[in-house]
Amino acid sequence: MMRDVNETFREVIQAIFPLTLAVVVLLLVFVGIGLDDLISFLMATVLTVIGMTFFLTGVKMSMLPIGEAIGADLPKHNSLAFIAVIAFLLSSFVAVAEPNVNVLINMIDSALQGSINNILLIISIAFGVGLLMAISILRIVFGTPIKYLFAASYSIILLLSFFVPTDYLAIAFDSGSVTTGAMIVPVIMGLGVGMASVLQDRSELDGFGLIGLASIGPILSLMLLGVLSS
8 A cells, every 4th residue: 555655646746846846936936925825835735745645545546446346347237228327327426526526616606606506517517427428338338439429529519619608618618627537537447448358359448538538528518508598
């Protein structure tokens, strides 16, 4: 376990240190921040490093193996409906638990002053992720080339963009990006790779690409929500 913690700690440092250094330089050179505020910022950065280290270590040790185990077990049930439902439910629940989604919802609520229901936004994002994941898992089963799904999905997005209100259009594309966070990625990748690894005539590479497809789901669902609400 300590090896995993140390490895994750190094990764977090490599990611946060350049950003912290850039922010400190900007604060000192352009903002003229006081010493107390600078110390508070550095202390918060240290807490961020510690928190992210333990969080990401937990994700690697729990969510990724769980995703792979579930993915490897699903084909044994010989039911496409069961596979699709489990993929939908698992992905939807993970999307609700994704910290990035909660950050986005809070920022939307602050910017629009509660004009869009937060619960409705979370449900729409979770539904979009779950639906595209269910379709993506069935794609692995049937061996459908992933390029067809991408082409069809983005064609629908392009068409809907002409009818979606501006606020919803911006929110929709941001919701797609936040659903590729630290909680969702290990589960979805583990699910896809685990399932592809136990299917005959399938390579584990068939389990990749699911993150890209999952990020399309919230875009489509929030665009549809915008069209319906208008």
